[in-house]
Amino acid sequence: MEPWGGSPTQAALALQRATTARQRADRARKLVERYESLAARTSDDLYLRLADVHRTTATRHAVAADLLEAHARRTGQWARDGGPQPLFMTGVAEACGTRSVAVTLVDGDRNQVAVASSDPSSHTAQDLEFVLGEGPARDAVRDGAPVDVSDTGLSTRWPGYGPALRSLGIAQVVAVPLQVPGECIGALAVFDPHPGVTTTTQVAEVADALTRSVLIGQDAVPGLFGGVDYRAVVHQAAGMVAVELHCQVGDALELVKARAFADGRPIGDVARDIVHGQLKLG
Numbered sequence: 001m002e003p004w005g006g007s008p009t010q011a012a013l014a015l016q017r018a019t020t021a022r023q024r025a026d027r028a029r030k031l032v033e034r035y036e037s038l039a040a041r042t043s044d045d046l047y048l049r050l051a052d053v054h055r056t057t058a059t060r061h062a063v064a065a066d067l068l069e070a071h072a073r074r075t076g077q078w079a080r081d082g083g084p085q086p087l088f089m090t091g092v093a094e095a096c097g098t099r100s101v102a103v104t105l106v107d108g109d110r111n112q113v114a115v116a117s118s119d120p121s122s123h124t125a126q127d128l129e130f131v132l133g134e135g136p137a138r139d140a141v142r143d144g145a146p147v148d149v150s151d152t153g154l155s156t157r158w159p160g161y162g163p164a165l166r167s168l169g170i171a172q173v174v175a176v177p178l179q180v181p182g183e184c185i186g187a188l189a190v191f192d193p194h195p196g197v198t199t200t201t202q203v204a205e206v207a208d209a210l211t212r213s214v215l216i217g218q219d220a221v222p223g224l225f226g227g228v229d230y231r232a233v234v235h236q237a238a239g240m241v242a243v244e245l246h247c248q249v250g251d252a253l254e255l256v257k258a259r260a261f262a263d264g265r266p267i268g269d270v271a272r273d274i275v276h277g278q279l280k281l282g
């Protein structure tokens with residue numbers, strides 16, 4: 001199967017889903033107008049609450065349509081002109097008003113299972129969070145609430161992670177949970193060199209569209225998140241180290257993380273070297 005960005009069929013499917021999402025947004029806006037009119041005539045707060053619900057729905061579908069349309073256009077241009085293959089996460093970053101964003105998906109025990117990023121800076125920031133065990137995605141998932149930290153607050157909140165972020169030239173982090181009814185499946189995080197560029201409200205609108213429409217909702221497109229990095233190889237490497245050193249898997253995972261941090265390499269690369277027998281930690 002061709003990766004996302006190389007398939008005209010998937011680009012066409014994205015445009016089709018975008019059109020449908022736009023239609024849903026239009027229908028929701030009409031319902032907002034209807035309920036606001038009823039509220040004005042009856043002074044019944046119920047209609048105002050219904051209007052708010054449909055306003056949120058309209059925003060969700062409109063943002064999803066924007067994301068899908070923008071990426072389909074990039075895919076079409078790439079097919080014509082060549083060059084670097086477009087990433088869907090690039091459009092996610094633009095929708096958040098920045099260049100660097102990352103999505104982290106977690107399992108029921110809040111373990112990272114997959115990550116996707118828009119650029120090298122956000123990828124490095126995401127790797128550091130996994131290695132150091134502290135950071136915005138972890139906090140957003142744990143608390144089920146937005147995170148907005150900038151400048152010296154980075155080092156205050158995350159003594160290990162904060163200074164590492166600042167060394168990358170990142171001055172603000174905004175993260176919001178990816179929530180579906182009854183659970184949190186991950187987080188969307190923004191990493192920017194300039195404080196105040198984006199807000200939790202703006203990022204939350206994009207996160208809502210990703211979670212409820214693009215990732216697993218009605219407008220989802222198979223294979224959309226090209227460049228997804230699955231953490232399975234990291235856990236496989238930890239298992240191999242545990243067997244080799246006769247230690248617990250959790251301790252072995254910390255050794256893999258520590259080696260990646262010490263070497264200044266992506267943890268996925270270190271894990272693959274271990275799995276392929278090119279690196280021994282014992």
